[in-house]
Amino acid sequence: MSKIKPLFMWAGGKTKVLKYQLPYLPNAIDIPSYSEPFFGGGAMFLHIMQKYNPEHAYINDINDSIMNIYRSVKKDPEAFCNVVDIFQAKYIRLSKEDRKKYFFEVRHAHAYDYNVWDKPFEAAVLYFLMKTGFNGIWQINKNTNDRYGTPAGLLNQTDVVYDKDNVMAWSQLLQKVNILSGDYIDCPTAAFTYFDPPYRDSFTKYGTTWDDAATEKLIEHAKSVDGHVMLCNRCDGSTFFDDRKGNLNLVRFPVTYTAGRKEKTSTGYAAKPATEILLYS
DSSP: OOOOOOSSOOTTOSGGGHHHHGGGOOOGGGOSEEEESSOTTOHHHHHHHHHHOOSEEEEEOSOHHHHHHHHHHHHOHHHHHHHHHHHHHHHHTSOHHHHHHHHHHHHHHHHHSGGGSOHHHHHHHHHHHHHHBSTTOOOEEGGGTTEEOOOBOOOOOSSOSSOHHHHHHHHHHHTTEEEEOSOGGGSOOOSEEEEOOOOTTEEOTTSOEEOHHHHHHHHHHHHHOSSEEEEEEEOOSSSTTTTTOTTSEEEEEEEEEEEEEEEEETTEEEEEEEEEEEEEO
């Protein structure tokens, strides 16, 4: 099987920073089970599942719409892809201008007609929107019924908008995975638990505020886990995490943000360099 990729682009996803985190992973023999309570795109999950093949895993995210995609891919990937194929076929033959109109038509239907759809169909429609939306951003709007409201992306796909083989590979990988959707505190921990929460003082992708109190509560939870843990976040130059890490180790490493954090230069806008922290046991 070729290397499996995330199902979709996800702002804040860890694909590009894994190289900094991997040296701090526990030994393979210590990873019989895996848990990721803030799932999103699942970059670390893919690495662990493909390299270490734990006996079982838990993935969780409070965004039920996202987890519905994973549930649907796990249960019946053929039916899921059949729906995406219908939307893809219509989209691909349109001009760029008409693609944009079609994107917003589908987004409107997803916002207001979903209550007459079954959950697998809803998941496939959302997946199509995420593959044609802007830059992996998750945005909810009042004018989209507090549902997916991300604008259209570049709309420059040539023949496909998604990789069907990758979806099928995900389905196989998810067969021994427990897929949850709720508060992180209710997600079981494991031999290795990876916490990738919203950044401190951020307005999260789901329309709620993740403040310092929430971060402190999570750190205390991580320190109490009976097993190996990792917890990542953005570093603002303060000693916030140093002062709270307790029995956990802390390292910092450079990152470059490509979504939502660009700085103006003399020639336009460039990805903004920053620093992230990793707490680990």
